[in-house]
Amino acid sequence: xxxxxxxxxxWPVDIEGGQLGLQRFEGELIDLETPRWxxxxxxxxxxxxxxxxxxxxxxxxxxxVFIEDDQGEAGMGGFGAFVVGAVDLCPHGTRPARLxxxxxxxxxxxxxxxxxxPYRLSPRDPHTGRLEYHPVxxxxxxxxxxxxxxxxxxxxxxxxxxxxxATPVPFDETDPREALTSLTLQDGTLRSQNLGGAVVGCxxxxxxxxxxxxxxxxxxxxxxxxxxxxxxxxxxxxxxxRFIWYVRLCEAAFYQHPMSGVMRLEMYAPDEPDFLxxxxxxxxxxxxxxxxxxxxxxxxxxxxxxxxxxxxxxESAMTRAMGSAELVTRRLRAHIARELGVVA
Amino acid sequence: MVLGTxxxxxxxxxFAVSPGASVQMDDLxxxxxxxxxxxxxxxxxxxxxxxxxxxxxxxDSDVADVVAGLLPASVSYAARVxxxxxxxxxxxxxxxxxxVRHARGDDLRLALxxxxxxxxxxxxxxxxxxxxxxxxxxxxxxxxxxINISGISGVATKTSYALFLLHSIFRGGVLGRRNExxxxxxxxxxxxxxxxxxxDKPNARVGQKEEGVQERKGWQGGRYDRLGLPVxxxxxxxxxxxxxxxxxxxxxxxxxxxxxxxxxxVFSLREFCQKRMLPYVFxxxxxxxxxxxxxxxxxxxxARLAAGDDAPYLTVEDWQPDTEVxxxxxxxFDEMGKTRIQTFGQLIAYLEYKLLEQNDGEGDPKxxxxxxxxxxxxxxxxxxxxQKHLSPLVRGDLTPQQAAKYRPDILRSGVxxxxxxxxxxGAHAQSFVVGVLLRDLFxxxxxxxxxxxxFVVLDELNKYAPREGDSPIKDVLLDIAERGxxxxxxxxxxxxxxxxxxxxxxxxxxxxxxxxxxxxxAERPEYRFLPQSFRARAGILQPGTMLVSQPDVPNPxxxxxxxxxxxxxxxxxxxxxxxxxxEDTGKDWLGL
Numbered sequence: 001x002x003x004x005x006x007x008x009x010x011w012p013v014d015i016e017g018g019q020l021g022l023q024r025f026e027g028e029l030i031d032l033e034t035p036r037w038x039x040x041x042x043x044x045x046x047x048x049x050x051x052x053x054x055x056x057x058x059x060x061x062x063x064x065v066f067i068e069d070d071q072g073e074a075g076m077g078g079f080g081a082f083v084v085g086a087v088d089l090c091p092h093g094t095r096p097a098r099l100x101x102x103x104x105x106x107x108x109x110x111x112x113x114x115x116x117x118p119y120r121l122s123p124r125d126p127h128t129g130r131l132e133y134h135p136v137x138x139x140x141x142x143x144x145x146x147x148x149x150x151x152x153x154x155x156x157x158x159x160x161x162x163x164x165x166a167t168p169v170p171f172d173e174t175d176p177r178e179a180l181t182s183l184t185l186q187d188g189t190l191r192s193q194n195l196g197g198a199v200v201g202c203x204x205x206x207x208x209x210x211x212x213x214x215x216x217x218x219x220x221x222x223x224x225x226x227x228x229x230x231x232x233x234x235x236x237x238x239x240x241x242r243f244i245w246y247v248r249l250c251e252a253a254f255y256q257h258p259m260s261g262v263m264r265l266e267m268y269a270p271d272e273p274d275f276l277x278x279x280x281x282x283x284x285x286x287x288x289x290x291x292x293x294x295x296x297x298x299x300x301x302x303x304x305x306x307x308x309x310x311x312x313x314x315e316s317a318m319t320r321a322m323g324s325a326e327l328v329t330r331r332l333r334a335h336i337a338r339e340l341g342v343v344a
Numbered sequence: 345m346v347l348g349t350x351x352x353x354x355x356x357x358x359f360a361v362s363p364g365a366s367v368q369m370d371d372l373x374x375x376x377x378x379x380x381x382x383x384x385x386x387x388x389x390x391x392x393x394x395x396x397x398x399x400x401x402x403x404d405s406d407v408a409d410v411v412a413g414l415l416p417a418s419v420s421y422a423a424r425v426x427x428x429x430x431x432x433x434x435x436x437x438x439x440x441x442x443x444v445r446h447a448r449g450d451d452l453r454l455a456l457x458x459x460x461x462x463x464x465x466x467x468x469x470x471x472x473x474x475x476x477x478x479x480x481x482x483x484x485x486x487x488x489x490x491i492n493i494s495g496i497s498g499v500a501t502k503t504s505y506a507l508f509l510l511h512s513i514f515r516g517g518v519l520g521r522r523n524e525x526x527x528x529x530x531x532x533x534x535x536x537x538x539x540x541x542x543x544d545k546p547n548a549r550v551g552q553k554e555e556g557v558q559e560r561k562g563w564q565g566g567r568y569d570r571l572g573l574p575v576x577x578x579x580x581x582x583x584x585x586x587x588x589x590x591x592x593x594x595x596x597x598x599x600x601x602x603x604x605x606x607x608x609x610v611f612s613l614r615e616f617c618q619k620r621m622l623p624y625v626f627x628x629x630x631x632x633x634x635x636x637x638x639x640x641x642x643x644x645x646x647a648r649l650a651a652g653d654d655a656p657y658l659t660v661e662d663w664q665p666d667t668e669v670x671x672x673x674x675x676x677f678d679e680m681g682k683t684r685i686q687t688f689g690q691l692i693a694y695l696e697y698k699l700l701e702q703n704d705g706e707g708d709p710k711x712x713x714x715x716x717x718x719x720x721x722x723x724x725x726x727x728x729x730x731q732k733h734l735s736p737l738v739r740g741d742l743t744p745q746q747a748a749k750y751r752p753d754i755l756r757s758g759v760x761x762x763x764x765x766x767x768x769x770g771a772h773a774q775s776f777v778v779g780v781l782l783r784d785l786f787x788x789x790x791x792x793x794x795x796x797x798x799f800v801v802l803d804e805l806n807k808y809a810p811r812e813g814d815s816p817i818k819d820v821l822l823d824i825a826e827r828g829x830x831x832x833x834x835x836x837x838x839x840x841x842x843x844x845x846x847x848x849x850x851x852x853x854x855x856x857x858x859x860x861x862x863x864x865x866a867e868r869p870e871y872r873f874l875p876q877s878f879r880a881r882a883g884i885l886q887p888g889t890m891l892v893s894q895p896d897v898p899n900p901x902x903x904x905x906x907x908x909x910x911x912x913x914x915x916x917x918x919x920x921x922x923x924x925x926x927e928d929t930g931k932d933w934l935g936l
Contacts, residue, residue, distance in 0.1 A: 087416050090413050097415060097416040099416045293414065300402070300403055320400075
């Protein structure tokens with residue numbers, strides 16, 4: 001009989017969900033790369049891969065509002081801000097990493113059926129700049145709909161950015177081969193149908209364990225940089241198909257679950273699992289080296305090593321780009337006070 | 345652009361340096377800001393601190409990730425400005441985001457308040473090669489006067505800077521504009537080595553040194569060109585040095601490196617008495633009231649004794665020294681029965697006789713004036729102590745012609761700069777010479793007024809005017825410091841440590857200059873005119889670099905000045921010493 005064992009989830013308790021949820025996966029999984037289920041060592045990053053983009057997005061609801069339009073219609077809404085951005089770096093370290101496209105946008109999401117004008121907050125001081133909220137109707141009158149709208153808009157912008165930056169991926173044998181020169185790492189899972197491009201979704205948190213029980217132990221055995229073979233996966237509801245593989249970024253500490261430090265990567269896959277594009281295999285081969293290089297350290301980031309160094313930098317740059325939430329709310333209040341003729 | 349993450353005030357602010365631009369400490373900058381009404385306000389200032397750092401990263405070790413190209417971070421390059429001027433004087437703060445520019449041309453003039461200066465001369469070069477104007481009216485006594493230079497010996501090059509300032513004043517055109525060129529003079533005391541005895545000789549190394557600097561800085565013109573100064577040694581210089589010890593008719597200057605062109609100087613014994621030089625022999629007269637009384641009394645007696653004749657020696661009737669004095673051939677009949685006092689030693693012996701020996705040890709009551717013996721002995725003892733040092737300087741064994749020839753004359757016509765070499769004299773004799781010459785000068789100026797400015801360069805002020813204690817020399821220096829500027833005597837004083845110099849002398853200096861300082865010294869209250877960052881830097885200044893503070897500019901400015909165009913050592917003299925010069929030397933010495 002086995003004795004009771006307790007080990008720690010790697011992530012601090014104030015991060016929602018924890019790293020290892022490990023629910024059972026109901027979809028379909030097919031060995032595509034090799035039937036031999038064993039660790040595959042990382043390959044060196046080829047010289048022609050000159051650019052890696054790390055893309056992420058962030059959103060913030062700044063204030064929930066109650067809107068009455070000039071027709072007398074009324075409803076809920078929200079002032080929201082979101083920002084997407086990328087870090088452009090060379091995987092060989094030949095040039096400094098830089099932030100690109102980190103620019104905040106603001107929207108006023110509202111229930112459908114209202115006539116809402118753009119909302120401009122003119123600066124009180126000429127140096128502080130202007131805030132402008134573009135009206136966007138939400139999908140329903142649900143009180144949470146404005147927030148969802150904000151989230152959707154952000155994800156769409158993120159997707160647009162990440163795909164715009166990547167090398168196109170050939171998805172059938174007739175495609176002329178294209179060398180992998182530019183790769184995009186997107187924070188989180190890939191959310192839509194195949195949009196093309198060498199975009200890798202980096203999933204930090206394991207909520208679902210896709211592997212069957214006989215295969216899962218390999219995750220605990222992977223050494224840093226090693227990966228599992230690539231699998232073709234179809235979600236249970238059949239909407240999306242993906243290529244997935246797991247990579248280990250660092251050794252798990254003795255007090256942690258042995259699967260900690262393991263990250264799931266995914267790329268778009270065609271519906272039919274009959275062809276593994278060489279570029280996907282190439283990305284998988286180098287992913288161990290690349291991610292170990294980008295992995296952060298525990299004392300610098302509570303979600304290390306999965307929260308990558310560039311991602312953490314991008315997150316703080318994005319927070320900064322949205323401005324101080326406190327100041328924004330204060331300006332909103334002051335603006336409304338002025339509009340209502342109240343002396344602030 | 346002015347930073348918004350640090351306080352911006354009317355006296356100090358930070359600004360961000362744009363990528364590709366570069367700012368160093370001591371650069372002068374200008375900012376224009378706008379009042380809400382639209383009126384512009386200009387700020388001018390000097391950069392006193394610069395720093396770079398990685399922005400947006402948290403850990404010190406992040407620098408490795410940034411360099412490895414993993415972590416995006418920008419380098420923030422910022423500089424702090426001490427405002428030197430706000431124009432117009434609306435003391436509003438600059439606004440974050442206001443553009444900061446290098447001050448050049450007219451901006452530079454405004455930054456350094458040059459527009460307020462009617463007459464300015466070059467005080468050195470700023471870090472970026474522009475000229476620092478110094479207000480001559482704060483030097484020559486019109487609005488203020490005196491220059492004080494502090495710094496560690498050897499590396500602070502205080503004397504070099506003082507000489508550079510003189511060169512700049514004499515040759516930079518400011519005197520010409522004021523039509524004062526012909527009668528402005530300098531009196532320089534040489535207290536160290538024979539460094540200053542070659543001021544009139546071109547320096548063999550200046551060309552090479554200055555070309556090196558010009559090349560390093562990549563400038564079009566050399567430093568002298570930029571300053572508008574000729575690369576020439578001092579002109580119209582006379583060198584005075586005390587004579588070698590020993591008696592005899594030949595009076596030879598006591599210098600080793602330089603043969604010709606140095607005039608020995610002596611005071612006749614009669615002058616010593618007539619001109620009341622006795623107090624300058626005593627450096628500690630203030631230590632006892634009684635001693636001071638005796639000195640004053642003797643000074644008076646000697647002055648009376650010396651009155652009415654002009655021979656270099658004194659004659660007395662009431663004294664026969666023990667040693668037989670051979671009657672020389674030039675004895676005069678009116679001296680029959682009198683004793684001639686020809687040496688300083690004899691003078692002391694005579695005083696001893698009058699005070700302690702006459703009347704069986706009671707002394708001459710008119711001379712003693714009821715002072716107790718101890719005081720009188722102390723007086724004589726002190727005189728004996730300095731006898732060796734002063735004997736060559738104060739002499740009665742000269743012909744009247746010699747006495748006239750070797751009398752130091754600082755205001756001699758045709759001479760602009762007088763160098764008085766006192767480095768070989770003992771401390772007492774140095775003080776004596778400085779005190780007597782300055783007192784002479786002071787009295788002359790009191791009679792004739794201020795129209796001729798005389799610059800007095802004196803190193804080691806702490807020795808002549810120490811903070812503690814009194815001395816006649818200190819009194820003269822204090823007089824010069826406090827009243828000299830209205831009489832046209834300007835003290836260019838230097839010392840290692842301003843904290844050890846009489847406060848009133850240092851505080852009267854309008855222009856203050858600091859070279860390399862000991863860091864502990866830099867924290868003393870005398871240097872409060874330096875902002876904290878400058879005090880810290882005073883410890884690392886290189887030779888040839890000075891911090892100059894002048895009344896028109898509220899913050900000190902760092903300047904460098906060129907290598908001297910005049911030789912500062914014998915081996916720097918261009919062309920070396922010729923045979924002809926050696927012969928001339930011989931003639932000089934022999935008085936031929």
